[in-house]
Amino acid sequence: MLWTLALILFVLWLIGTVSAYTMGGLIHALLVLALILVVLNLFTGTRRTAL
Known part of the structure; x- marks a missing residue:
């Protein structure tokens, strides 16, 4: 959504x-x-881990 x-x-x-x-x-x-939203998402976004 943020992206x-x-x-x-x-x-x-x-x-x-x-x-x-x-x-x-x-x-x-x-x-x-837009840049602020991307940076915030990078720092606060959920981390996906490979299985």
């Missing part, structure tokens, strides 16, 4: 940077939020 949200935010940021009508600060805030 999906981060991916959606990253895609929205990418679309915003290549489009003609960007909203500057909001686009970069989305990127920062």
Whole structure:
């Protein structure tokens, strides 16, 4: 779920940077939020062990 949200935010940021009508600060805030979610998931996510 968290990875999906981060991916959606990253895609929205990418679309915003290549489009003609960007909203500057909001686009970069989305990127920062996506990166924070990924980092939090890396540190607090469940560890999968191989059987």
